Amino acid sequence: MAVSASIISDIERKLNAQIKNVSPISGGDINQAYCLQTTLGDFFIKINSLHKFPGMFKSEESGLAAIHKTNTIAVPEVVLQGDTGDESYLMLQWIEAGYGDAISSQKLGRQLALMHRDTAAQFGFEADNYMGSLHQSNNRHNSWARFFIEERLQPMVKMAVDKRELTQTDIHQFDQLYKKLPGLFTEEPPALLHGDFWGGNYLIDTSGKPYLIDPAVSYGNREFDIAMTTLFGGFDRAFYEAYNQEFPLRPGWQQRLKLWNLYPLLVHVNLFGSMYTRQAKENLSAFI
Structure with a gap:
């Protein structure tokens, strides 16, 4: 075209x-x-x-x-x-893409951590936006738990049910998760999130400088961005080490990655169908 x-x-x-x-x-x-x-x-x-x-x-x-x-x-x-x-x-x-190495991975991890120190009074954002091609609601909330439930999970669960990718049993299991969610993590101040931070949404230029592209921003729990890095690859050990040196994640963060990845997985269920439904259900079952 x-x-x-x-x-x-x-x-x-x-x-x-x-x-x-x-x-x-x-x-x-x-x-x-x-x-x-x-x-x-x-x-x-x-x-x-x-x-x-x-x-x-x-x-x-x-x-x-x-x-x-x-x-x-x-x-x-x-x-x-x-x-x-x-x-x-x-x-x-125009950014001329180069090749990433350990040094550029460290820069990316450190700079993302610095970005996550930018905060706001509430979770959410000044306007709605998109996650992929799907509308993403950013109504503000005083807690990450409420924001994650009402602005992230519930809309995607409803859409998946309407598409017959999830059942009434799945709805009941998500309701169980909603009740338990506040006790599964410790609230932190809202952090500015990229929001769709997988390996295809950053560039390293020919000088080794990282750039973020295709954001779906909101203020949220910074573990959400970290969780998405584990879905489709593209990040190495140097990235995580540099991030944690700059802004250490709370203990147990590795165990919560599947929890936060429920949202991008549900987005993929609604965009691409049942190939992601099983993974979403497996992540859900780990927390109920």
Whole structure:
């Protein structure tokens, strides 16, 4: 799929630049992604349906801004965000990807820990956003337990039941978890979370500098971000050691990873179906 003439015209007008070449980039499940070569240099752009995903790129821009404001870890600079017809686009600084090593992993772990020190009065965020292609509610709560139950688990459980991926028995088991949840961990002050922190959502540039991309931010329990690093790989021992040196996790954090991963697993159940249902149920059974 090519970049539409209306988007090209919009970008050239706003940047006062000429687009010389457009190269598609693979890897996006929701968006079409491209490298734009312009008279001002190279940029990254992703495009999707404004009708299907209203406000997605505006919320991503807000999340990138929240991370940038902490002055702890790099994010790509937002160049433009615009809508033309039924298309929405987000244009970002082009980052030349390099190769990670132990030193870049240490930087990533240390800088994420510093980002997690950014706090707020309540759990949640100033606006809702997206987790993948699914709406993510960020209503504020005074405890992580209530936020995790009401804004994370319950909406995904209901959706999974509606899709017939979970049953009434599963609902009963989740209700058991909700009652036990406050006693399964110790509350901490809210931390700014990336929110979708798996191995595909960070970059290491050619100088070894880490960048966070594709955030789904909220203020939450920082173990949530750490838990997601264990789902699909992409993080090594140096990352965890550096994180814990900078901002030690509370004792028992390893045992709670499956608890927090219930949410991304339920998201995957609702996006991709039953291949993730069994894993979600196994994680649930460990805590009831």
